[in-house]
Amino acid sequence: MKRYETIPHTADVAFIAYGPTLHELFENAAFAMFDIAFDLSAASGRVTRPIVASGDTMEELLVAWLNELVAEAETHDMAFSSFGVDRLEEGGVQGWAGGDPVGSTPLIGAPVKAATHHDLAIVEIPDGFWARVVLDV
Amino acid sequence: MSAFEKTAEAVWEAPATDGMRVPGRVFASEALFRGASEDRALDQVVNVAHLPGIVRASFAMPDIHWGYGFPIGGVAATDIDAGGVVSPGGVGFDICCGVRLIGSELTHDDLRPRLEAVMARLDGAIPRGLGKGAVAGRRLLGDVLERGASAAVDGGFGVPEDLARCEERGSSEGADPSLLSDRAVERGSQQLGSLGGGNHFLEIQRVDRVIDAAAAEAFGLAAGMICVMIHCGSRGLGHQTCTDHVKAMGPAMRRHGIEVPDRQLASVPVQSEDGSRYLGAMAASANFAWANRHILGDATRRAFADGFGSPVEMPLVYDVAHNLAKIERHEVDGRERRLCVHRKGATRALGPGDAALPDDLAPVGQPVLVPGSMGTASWVLAGVAGNPAFDSAAHGAGRVMSRSQAKKRQSGRSVKEQLESDDIAVRPGSVGLLSEEAPYAYKDVEEVVRVCEVAGLARPVARLRPVGVVKG
Numbered sequence: 001m002k003r004y005e006t007i008p009h010t011a012d013v014a015f016i017a018y019g020p021t022l023h024e025l026f027e028n029a030a031f032a033m034f035d036i037a038f039d040l041s042a043a044s045g046r047v048t049r050p051i052v053a054s055g056d057t058m059e060e061l062l063v064a065w066l067n068e069l070v071a072e073a074e075t076h077d078m079a080f081s082s083f084g085v086d087r088l089e090e091g092g093v094q095g096w097a098g099g100d101p102v103g104s105t106p107l108i109g110a111p112v113k114a115a116t117h118h119d120l121a122i123v124e125i126p127d128g129f130w131a132r133v134v135l136d137v
Numbered sequence: 138m139s140a141f142e143k144t145a146e147a148v149w150e151a152p153a154t155d156g157m158r159v160p161g162r163v164f165a166s167e168a169l170f171r172g173a174s175e176d177r178a179l180d181q182v183v184n185v186a187h188l189p190g191i192v193r194a195s196f197a198m199p200d201i202h203w204g205y206g207f208p209i210g211g212v213a214a215t216d217i218d219a220g221g222v223v224s225p226g227g228v229g230f231d232i233c234c235g236v237r238l239i240g241s242e243l244t245h246d247d248l249r250p251r252l253e254a255v256m257a258r259l260d261g262a263i264p265r266g267l268g269k270g271a272v273a274g275r276r277l278l279g280d281v282l283e284r285g286a287s288a289a290v291d292g293g294f295g296v297p298e299d300l301a302r303c304e305e306r307g308s309s310e311g312a313d314p315s316l317l318s319d320r321a322v323e324r325g326s327q328q329l330g331s332l333g334g335g336n337h338f339l340e341i342q343r344v345d346r347v348i349d350a351a352a353a354e355a356f357g358l359a360a361g362m363i364c365v366m367i368h369c370g371s372r373g374l375g376h377q378t379c380t381d382h383v384k385a386m387g388p389a390m391r392r393h394g395i396e397v398p399d400r401q402l403a404s405v406p407v408q409s410e411d412g413s414r415y416l417g418a419m420a421a422s423a424n425f426a427w428a429n430r431h432i433l434g435d436a437t438r439r440a441f442a443d444g445f446g447s448p449v450e451m452p453l454v455y456d457v458a459h460n461l462a463k464i465e466r467h468e469v470d471g472r473e474r475r476l477c478v479h480r481k482g483a484t485r486a487l488g489p490g491d492a493a494l495p496d497d498l499a500p501v502g503q504p505v506l507v508p509g510s511m512g513t514a515s516w517v518l519a520g521v522a523g524n525p526a527f528d529s530a531a532h533g534a535g536r537v538m539s540r541s542q543a544k545k546r547q548s549g550r551s552v553k554e555q556l557e558s559d560d561i562a563v564r565p566g567s568v569g570l571l572s573e574e575a576p577y578a579y580k581d582v583e584e585v586v587r588v589c590e591v592a593g594l595a596r597p598v599a600r601l602r603p604v605g606v607v608k609g
């Protein structure tokens with residue numbers, strides 16, 4: 001199963017992420033968001049940060065998780081490349097992101113301002129889940 | 138979806154059906170309308186027409202394109218005293234993103250021998266792209282969030298005379314910095330005086346054509362003059378504030394019994410605790426943006442002075458927001474009402490005689506700044522009387538091509554070479570990213586300006602051609 005694919009959007013950036021489980025769906029959506037903006041091919045992901053987010057529904061939770069990653073990356077000048085979801089339950093997600101300093105990770109796409117709720121969907125499929133996300137860049 | 142039909146020259150309308158409270162109305166030529174029909178921008182015009190309290194129409198400016206929630210180029214006014222709502226999605230993540238235009242005493246011939254020196258200094262003086270780097274330190278932040286550009290002036294950036302040439306004198310009323318999250322303030326504390334990335338830019342331009350000499354003179358523009366245009370907003374502080382409030386509005390909408398066709402249109406009544414909290418935080422974020430452009434304007438003047446070895450006279454032409462919700466009074470159905478006017482990728486455009494204009498601009502109307510793409514042209518328009526869309530006009534050329542399509546068409550390096558062969562100096566934060574913002578990714582700005590004039594949104598005053606581009 002591929003991790004994600006980008007889909008057309010005129011002004012911003014949109015992608016569909018895939019995962020055999022919801023945990024991996026969240027991890028792959030996070031990877032997509034950073035992989036679109038950065039060349040992560042040489043990233044080590046050795047500096048890790050805890051990521052905690054809350055939301056009433058799985059869709060709200062996904063947007064909150066992604067936006068927490070955006071804020072954490074900007075605040076600490078990091079480009080994240082590896083992700084782990086430790087707990088994902090009604091109302092909250094706990095995990096971590098590993099990254100490198102922005103200066104050592106080449107930027108290849110417009111910086112992300114935020115993950116939006118527009119056109120947001122999480123859909124269960126026979127071999128897992130997919131999620132559609134539109135980013136404001 | 139409602140069907141749009143042409144109802145007048147440059148006007149397309151979808152009647153209010155299926156839960157729409159007002160019609161959808163798009164100002165566009167045949168070509169621009171065809172472009173808007175190719176993605177989901179028109180659906181978004183229709184969705185906005187569902188907002189509680191919306192009056193007259195859900196409008197879209199000629200540079201309309203697909204956004205998230207609101208279309209880019211969307212204008213929606215809600216009647217505050219009739220349950221009208223405020224929607225953070227109608228302002229966007231980059232709260233008070235806008236454009237500043239600075240004039241100068243220089244001609245292109247004056248600049249030519251110094252261009253490289255000035256570009257090198259701008260390259261060093263304008264923090265941009267990712268990373269911390271900001272012109273101003275965090276000590277100014279508290280005051281800036283309260284007062285906007287005037288706090289920047291008091292902090293040593295720019296001069297008091299600049300403020301008369303800023304929309305709202307560079308300060309949004311009702312700002313309450315205590316309503317910002319710690320995370321928003323933390324993000325802003327590292328970024329006061331920075332350009333950001335994406336479509337943000339600083340451009341040296343020359344006035345290549347004057348259409349309306351009287352208005353140009355009042356604005357301080359003349360044929361051949363060198364100008365500087367700056368496009369940026371409230372950076373991470375604004376992004377975080379929008380994120381915080383869109384999230385909070387999920388449960389708040391349920392409390393208020395509001396349903397919207399797109400979660401990103403989350404909204405609450407202006408006259409509610411939730412509405413006040415958003416507007417107070419939004420105004421504080423807007424103050425960051427007003428001050429941010431002001432500080433970058435000051436850094437620009439210093440870079441020119443360094444490049445020339447002596448101060449250069451560079452008066453401010455105007456500074457406008459194009460992502461903001463404002464409380465304004467407008468007549469609707471024969472009665473003056475208090476409205477919350479959302480402009481998401483649209484510029485306020487006050488006509489001649491408006492009381493909010495300074496004396497020297499009152500006879501000609503407000504300057505409306507319409508940046509094009511970095512290889513083509515930008516325009517200065519003027520507000521006109523009788524604007525049909527709550528005194529609003531276009532905010533740019535509007536994208537026509539996705540970022541990935543644009544990157545596939547040409548490499549960043551070849552876009553840079555193309556610009557340089559057209560005699561445009563370029564200092565990109567990332568060469569690879571230049572192709573995302575290449576001229577071919579944008580609509581024809583001339584067409585956007587023509588429609589603004591035909592539709593009675595604003596009239597053309599002067600055209601500006603790029604000379605040097607500093608990109609994030």
